[in-house]
Amino acid sequence: MKNPHLLPLLLLSLATPAGLALAAETPPVLGGLDALYPDLDALYRDLHQTPELSNQEAKTSAKLADRLRKLGFEVTTKVGGHGVVAVLRNGPGPTVMLRADMDGLPVQEKTGLPYASKATVKDAAGATTSVMHACGHDVHMTAWMGTATLLAHAKDRWKGTLMLVGQPAEEVAAGARQMLQDGLFKRFPKPTHALALHVNTAPAGTVEYRAGYALAGADSIDITLHGKGGHGAYPHATVDPVVMAARVVLSLQTLISRERHPLEPAVLTVGAIHGGTKNNIIPDDVKLQLTLRWYKPEVRKALLDGIERIVKAEAMASGAPRPPEVTVTEGTPSVYNDPALTQRLVGAVSRVLGEQQLQETDPVMGGEDFAEYGRAGIPAVLLWLGSTEPQRHAQAKAKGQELPSMHSPLFAPDRERTLRTGVTTLTTAALELLDKP
């Protein structure tokens, strides 16, 4: 990727305050966006000020369901938790699924915006916590609702079935699976294509894409190492699980540095290590918690096998009284953007936004459970929606500064430009896939 963000900036700075100089091929359906925008802006501010945590999205899902019902969608709520499925049948043709995630994060907002979230909720453990749409899921919901509204008002311009999926619990990598297990593709039409947007820190007004693997698969792994506790002054009478854990942590690094093909990315992080109570006591056990990131299922398998092998071997080398426990809590598969579908959508969106507004980007090691829909056999594409105010992006880039990214208490999308680009992108992509009348 050369210098992908400068040209869009120049063009954006010439555009209207709304920030979008649309190309000549604007679909007539998008003509309604200017009139609709104030309503979407109000929806965004409302969602931003009333975030809910994963699997607690009761009010959010009710608001979305209500609006979609009024637009004429057949709406089903409580699908896999607080999931919303809204179907608009408009004659024969493909079924296009648009997914928006609905959950916020336990983050205390520090943007200072007039519509900043002051919300607090009780988390799953009953503790009071601040909550914020720090991952931009409010942007996703608003853009999705904008597209639903424009397409519902222009049923003479397309044929097929539009399926809007409001997904709960993305941040805990559970919601997509919950909805699939609750019959998402059995009780409702099985989509021919699935699309989603996710914000990123690229300049607002731009869209980034990656064909093929785009986001990593993620697993959580819990390890318990068993030793034999005793007095810290008499180590010869113990089997020290702290030393065992230290060896395990170092040996695990060789899975990436020595066993992985250098061109097949993977990450292994030991994020937590718990053991012991006091300076002079050798504990019985030590627990480790790992995250694993990968793209290809065969890489995942090799790493999981390697973790098991190293942990068992280090325990044996230490003379552990019993074998260690290794538990894999499956997170999410990797997001694989169907390459042909990606190219088709990029072509369509670039004819509307302008070619210079779309950039290919690198895959990332973050995860997204949108991956589940692809794994369920639906050709799927997730596009990145730029959200940083363009001047601010340019200044940060010039100074080599990091911008507040998703999950930061300072994450503040450039609201109007981001929302308008989101609606434009999602609507254009849906129209590309739906049949023409």
Ligand SMILES: [Zn+2]
């Ligand atoms: Zn997130």
Ligand SMILES: [Zn+2]
């Ligand atoms: Zn997110």
